[in-house]
Amino acid sequence: MAPELPLLSNDDIYLLTGLAQGDAMVFRLIYQAYERRIYNIAFYYTDSEEDAEDIVQDVFTSLWLRREKIELKGSLENYITRCAKYTAFFYLKMRQKKKQATEHAAIPQALDGPEEHVRYKDMQAYLHHLLESLSHKTREIFYLSRYCGLTYADIASRMEISVKTVEYHVSLALRKIASQKI
Structure with a gap:
């Protein structure tokens, strides 16, 4: 049938x-x-x-x-x-x-000793290096999102672009960071 x-x-x-x-x-x-x-x-x-x-x-x-x-x-x-x-x-x-993710990453844990402090500084430098390898626009959008705490709508308004463009650039930056072996 x-x-x-x-x-x-x-x-x-x-x-x-x-x-x-x-x-x-x-x-x-x-x-x-x-x-x-x-x-x-x-x-x-x-x-x-x-x-x-x-x-x-x-x-x-x-x-x-x-x-x-x-x-x-x-x-x-x-x-x-x-x-x-x-x-x-x-x-x-x-x-x-x-x-x-925001709740878990909001406050870095206290650094107990000099080794943790050195690792933390190395990680910051490495992240900075990764972000420098991104295009200027992607880096700026990611910075506004993650370091300044702006919403995608705020970033879109500030940069006179669409929210979808902001989402694209943040996603691009996160994929770049996630693809690196630490």
């Missing part, structure tokens, strides 16, 4: 076909139809306007990038709603991880 295909409305079939073909007008129609719903879902879960706006962009970016591979098991509305919820949950998980 063949698997049952989901029953899609004619509107969903039209939108999915147009989306898969890369039709910008169809994508705009989907955006206009679901942008507010995604925002409301994201805001409900994250209680953050900034995160809700980012989630809207993430959901639609993902929708566009995956447009040729989407296989629905229900309506397009249900699919987009699930995407919004999963993305909001991901943001909450990342927020929690960031909070935990």
Whole structure:
């Protein structure tokens, strides 16, 4: 017996076909139809306007990038709603991880003796050397984030760039640091 295909409305079939073909007008129609719903879902879960706006962009970016591979098991509305919820949950998980990392790294432990003090200074010098190997922009954004404690939104506003650009540069710096063997 063949698997049952989901029953899609004619509107969903039209939108999915147009989306898969890369039709910008169809994508705009989907955006206009679901942008507010995604925002409301994201805001409900994250209680953050900034995160809700980012989630809207993430959901639609993902929708566009995956447009040729989407296989629905229900309506397009249900699919987009699930995407919004999963993305909001991901943001909450990342927020929690960031909070935990900040709590653990906030205050360096007291240095007991001269050996620990020398190791600490060596580690600082090594980190400084790693940061110097980054591009000026990446280094500046990382410094503002980690050493000045500015939020991504504050950095984006100060440097007149998008929050996504800030996220990219901080991620780039962290990957560089993480890839080094200490």
